[in-house]
Amino acid sequence: MLKMRIAVDAFGGDNAPLDVLKGSAEAIKLYDDISVILTGKREIIEATAKEHNISMERIKIVDAPSVIEVEESPIKILKEKSDCSMAVAFKLLAEGEADAFLSAGSTAAIVVGASSYIKKIKGVKRAALSTVMPSDTGFFLLLDAGANIDCKPEVLTQFGIMGSIYMEKVMGVNNPRVALANIGEEDCKGDTLRVDTYQMLKDASINFTGNIEARDIPLDGADVVVADGFTGNVILKLMEGMGKVLSNSLKRIFFKNAISKISALLVKGSIKDLRKKMDYTEYGGAPLLGIAKPVIKAHGSSNAKAFRNAIRQARFFVQSTAIKDIEENIKSFSAKKED
Amino acid sequence: MLKMRIAVDAFGGDNAPLDVLKGSAEAIKLYDDISVILTGKREIIEATAKEHNISMERIKIVDAPSVIEVEESPIKILKEKSDCSMAVAFKLLAEGEADAFLSAGSTAAIVVGASSYIKKIKGVKRAALSTVMPSDTGFFLLLDAGANIDCKPEVLTQFGIMGSIYMEKVMGVNNPRVALANIGEEDCKGDTLRVDTYQMLKDASINFTGNIEARDIPLDGADVVVADGFTGNVILKLMEGMGKVLSNSLKRIFFKNAISKISALLVKGSIKDLRKKMDYTEYGGAPLLGIAKPVIKAHGSSNAKAFRNAIRQARFFVQSTAIKDIEENIKSFSAKKED
Numbered sequence: 001m002l003k004m005r006i007a008v009d010a011f012g013g014d015n016a017p018l019d020v021l022k023g024s025a026e027a028i029k030l031y032d033d034i035s036v037i038l039t040g041k042r043e044i045i046e047a048t049a050k051e052h053n054i055s056m057e058r059i060k061i062v063d064a065p066s067v068i069e070v071e072e073s074p075i076k077i078l079k080e081k082s083d084c085s086m087a088v089a090f091k092l093l094a095e096g097e098a099d100a101f102l103s104a105g106s107t108a109a110i111v112v113g114a115s116s117y118i119k120k121i122k123g124v125k126r127a128a129l130s131t132v133m134p135s136d137t138g139f140f141l142l143l144d145a146g147a148n149i150d151c152k153p154e155v156l157t158q159f160g161i162m163g164s165i166y167m168e169k170v171m172g173v174n175n176p177r178v179a180l181a182n183i184g185e186e187d188c189k190g191d192t193l194r195v196d197t198y199q200m201l202k203d204a205s206i207n208f209t210g211n212i213e214a215r216d217i218p219l220d221g222a223d224v225v226v227a228d229g230f231t232g233n234v235i236l237k238l239m240e241g242m243g244k245v246l247s248n249s250l251k252r253i254f255f256k257n258a259i260s261k262i263s264a265l266l267v268k269g270s271i272k273d274l275r276k277k278m279d280y281t282e283y284g285g286a287p288l289l290g291i292a293k294p295v296i297k298a299h300g301s302s303n304a305k306a307f308r309n310a311i312r313q314a315r316f317f318v319q320s321t322a323i324k325d326i327e328e329n330i331k332s333f334s335a336k337k338e339d
Numbered sequence: 340m341l342k343m344r345i346a347v348d349a350f351g352g353d354n355a356p357l358d359v360l361k362g363s364a365e366a367i368k369l370y371d372d373i374s375v376i377l378t379g380k381r382e383i384i385e386a387t388a389k390e391h392n393i394s395m396e397r398i399k400i401v402d403a404p405s406v407i408e409v410e411e412s413p414i415k416i417l418k419e420k421s422d423c424s425m426a427v428a429f430k431l432l433a434e435g436e437a438d439a440f441l442s443a444g445s446t447a448a449i450v451v452g453a454s455s456y457i458k459k460i461k462g463v464k465r466a467a468l469s470t471v472m473p474s475d476t477g478f479f480l481l482l483d484a485g486a487n488i489d490c491k492p493e494v495l496t497q498f499g500i501m502g503s504i505y506m507e508k509v510m511g512v513n514n515p516r517v518a519l520a521n522i523g524e525e526d527c528k529g530d531t532l533r534v535d536t537y538q539m540l541k542d543a544s545i546n547f548t549g550n551i552e553a554r555d556i557p558l559d560g561a562d563v564v565v566a567d568g569f570t571g572n573v574i575l576k577l578m579e580g581m582g583k584v585l586s587n588s589l590k591r592i593f594f595k596n597a598i599s600k601i602s603a604l605l606v607k608g609s610i611k612d613l614r615k616k617m618d619y620t621e622y623g624g625a626p627l628l629g630i631a632k633p634v635i636k637a638h639g640s641s642n643a644k645a646f647r648n649a650i651r652q653a654r655f656f657v658q659s660t661a662i663k664d665i666e667e668n669i670k671s672f673s674a675k676k677e678d
Contacts, residue, residue: 149522149529183573190488191569214573214580215579215583217577219580219583230522230529231569231570233522237552238556238574238581239577239581240554241553241558245474245585248475249585249613256609259606266598266601266605267602270595270599274592
């Protein structure tokens with residue numbers, strides 16, 4: 001059986017390369033149909049694996065000698081440092097040496113890199129950073145989460161189509177409810193962008209359920225939330241901040257004194273369940289939808305589990321028909337528009 | 340001593356008129372320097388007061404015979420139904436018969452009404468709906484929360500100035516930190532509107548602390564958060580939704596079984612504190628800043644306590660020098676710009 005090859009940037013993120021290695025080894029153990037190609041400084045990767053006794057079975061290293069400084073611009077990273085770990089991983093994907101790309105490096109660099117090394121799906125105007133977020137009792141996909149600040153109605157409509165296909169084909173959600181983030185439910189609400197996008201989304205072959213007010217977003221109001229990159233980024237980060245408020249609030253309740261600590265013991269299981277639900281690492285990475293090959297961005301502070309789950313996500317993505325389906329749906333939507 | 344007269348729309352909000360009456364009577368009891376003028380159908384107000392044994396001491400009724408249907412447009416409400424409870428309250432304020440206006444009715448109608456019955460403060464471009472929101476360990480002012488979808492840099496800068504003065508003079512926050520809601524901290528981040536507004540806010544005579552990412556908004560990152568009405572409304576409602584998630588999460592933890600209920604008893608006080616902190620009614624209503632007289636919007640689902648606290652807020656607003664200070668600061672900022 002031919003194995004799926006996942007190119008992983010070993011030097012992206014706050015916990016690289018150790019947690020990248022650990023996560024990769026864990027994923028390899030779970031799925032016997034994958035292999036991992038780590039890109040980065042070979043000697044450091046090898047030394048780290050040895051020091052921490054991490055198995056390198058089905059993990060190949062492709063040397064990438066350049067080191068990126070945090071403050072370097074994304075364009076510079078990919079143009080001038082084409083032998084840095086991220087660029088090398090992109091090249092493996094571009095040349096067919098890998099089937100998917102994963103990095104916890106700079107979002108801007110991944111967005112720029114994906115569009116320069118890999119082409120977009122035919123007909124797609126913009127690639128969208130698409131983040132799976134926890135909601136009150138489940139999860140939803142938010143796109144765009146910050147890659148495209150200025151969007152036109154057609155761009156947002158394509159986001160709706162791509163998000164719907166990803167949730168159905170990769171995340172296994174049946175007939176996903178796609179909604180447009182807006183400041184009211186009626187179709188006349190919001191600015192011109194929202195009003196025009198509403199009409200266009202109505203004509204797409206997806207389960208468009210209309211506008212969604214921000215209040216209903218974390219309360220399971222939709223499976224796919226469509227937003228321009230500015231609004232989407234505000235939603236993403238505000239939910240992160242409020243997650244932190246929730247966690248701080250629980251700490252203040254339970255760590256106040258000896259009695260509150262006893263109370264915490266009594267509901268330990270439920271607290272653990274809640275923490276798990278709120279934990280972004282459970283949901284894998286954020287795909288860059290619209291790129292012709294699977295490109296996944298992991299959270300900058302990813303730990304080993306987050307990398308393992310992002311590799312799992314990459315595996316589902318490669319196995320799915322999502323990219324082909326996006327191309328076909330976008331094509332037929334464009335044809336319909338021209339009628 | 341001359342009493343402050345607060346005009347209160349007795350028929351605005353989900354719990355009108357009963358909770359409006361109750362809240363007014365409670366406020367009257369707390370503050371002996373105020374009187375309340377309730378606007379609405381006299382016979383219903385009188386019957387409600389009698390039925391619920393509510394004291395009408397220092398509460399006057401001004402009859403407003405028209406009834407507004409929920410689906411009526413704000414323009415229609417105020418033009419065609421100029422004898423509805425909200426319009427009558429505005430007229431009292433306009434004619435100097437009242438010192439402040441309070442309503443839990445339609446936000447759009449209040450925004451339109453304030454601009455037509457009362458003039459804006461000299462030099463102010465747009466009035467901003469300004470909401471006090473709970474944060475992790477305190478509170479902050481968000482403006483605009485939804486009255487102005489499209490904003491120019493000068494409009495946002497004025498919001499910063501007005502918000503700073505309100506927080507200092509009415510809410511008692513010393514040297515409030517004013518920040519611009521954006522998708523990154525550096526001054527080059529965001530769209531043209533954000534980049535230009537950043538430069539203009541730097542020149543205002545306020546404690547401008549730069550851009551704030553949405554993650555830091557609920558984590559006490561600023562005392563005044565400046566946003567266009569679309570972004571501000573998304574922030575407001577998403578925080579409401581996440582507050583509901585927090586409350587649902589606590590319920591799931593504590594109401595699971597007999598043991599979890601014992602656990603809840605042990606931390607009862609802390610849970611109560613948290614609920615109080617998250618309770619919007621604690622923070623009074625939302626002022627419409629930029630209008631030449633105090634206009635306050637109470638939450639649509641306000642209960643008696645919310646009305647009482649909104650009247651308290653109106654009282655502080657009238658007592659303060661906020662409106663005069665806004666006029667002076669806006670004037671000197673405009674002069675500085677022209678230099």
